[in-house]
Amino acid sequence: MNTEREQIISAARSLFQRGLTHGSTGNLSVRVGDRVLVTPTGSSLGTVxxxxxxxxxxxxAHVAGPKPSKEAFLHAALLRARPRANAVVHTHSTHAAAVSCMDGLDPADALPPLTAYFAMRVGRLPLLPYFAPGDQGLGPAAEExxxxxxxxxxxxxxxxxxxxSLGAALDAIEELEETAKLFLxxxxxxxxxxxxxxxxxxxPSNQAQ
Structure with a gap:
């Protein structure tokens, strides 16, 4: 499990240092057997x-360690839905967050395929309805x-x-952010x-199911 911990910290620092998260926003997780390592509540990816x-x-459910991120349930939901996925990355990156606030987006396909790499790494991007941070009602919608x-x-x-893998999830979320920037x-x-x-x-043909 030490290797997975080191991978999470390395990814957290990279995201924070490049401005893809700020303050105490964003969280990461990695599947370890039938358990999930996740960043804790209130933490900064720059210092955790x-x-x-x-x-x-x-x-x-919390098993061990500090209290998990209030969005840990969301990580669990995605990992349940995609049994071949082993990592989840969530950010509040500026351009993707900006797009998420726009009116008139297609809820089934929020960003157009402006580049080949977006099509390869992200595919179609559903826009989920608004839920307050930590609202457990988001879990079933995200899992579906x-x-x-x-x-x-x-x-x-x-x-x-x-x-x-964590690397694959990072590649995809960065491609999403760059496509959001292009879109704007x-x-x-x-x-x-x-x-x-x-x-x-x-x-992607559901490569991380």
Whole structure:
């Protein structure tokens, strides 16, 4: 379990240092057998230490360590929905959070496939309804959506991504953030997203179920 702890801390520092999280926002988790290591409540990804990580089970119940993030139940929901996923990353990254506040988005497909890498690493991005942070009502909605999508956008909140590994989840959430940035930069300009045929040829085939 020490290796998984080190991976989480390394990823946490990277996200924080590059401005993909701020303050005490964002949380990470890694599956370890039938348990899940997750960052604790109130922690900053810039300073959290390996010994401070929490352990929960797949129902979201606290097993050991400090009190887990109030969104730990959400990590458990995605991991239940996607048995081949081994990590979940949730951030409040600026551009993805900005898109999550916009009106008129397609709730089944919040961002267009502007680049091949978005189609490959993210696929389609459902927009979930607004729930207050920590509201357990988000769990069932996220679990249902995650059965067919590895990445979700939480309204007025931010993105959450499950991946086969922590590295894969990080790659996907960073690609999501960069595509959100492109989307906002190009908002008033004519764009040429990938065609449906091009997109289907690239979309992940539920690789982290």
């Amino acid at each position: 230490e390996a010994a401070e990580l929490s352990l929960i089970d797949l129902s979201g 959506a995650a059965r067919t999508h590895s990445a979700l956008l939480l309204s007025n909140h931010g993105p959450i991504v499950a991946g086969a 930069l190009l908002r008033d300009l004519p764009t040429r997203p990938l065609s449906q045929e091009q997109r289907r040829a690239l979309e």
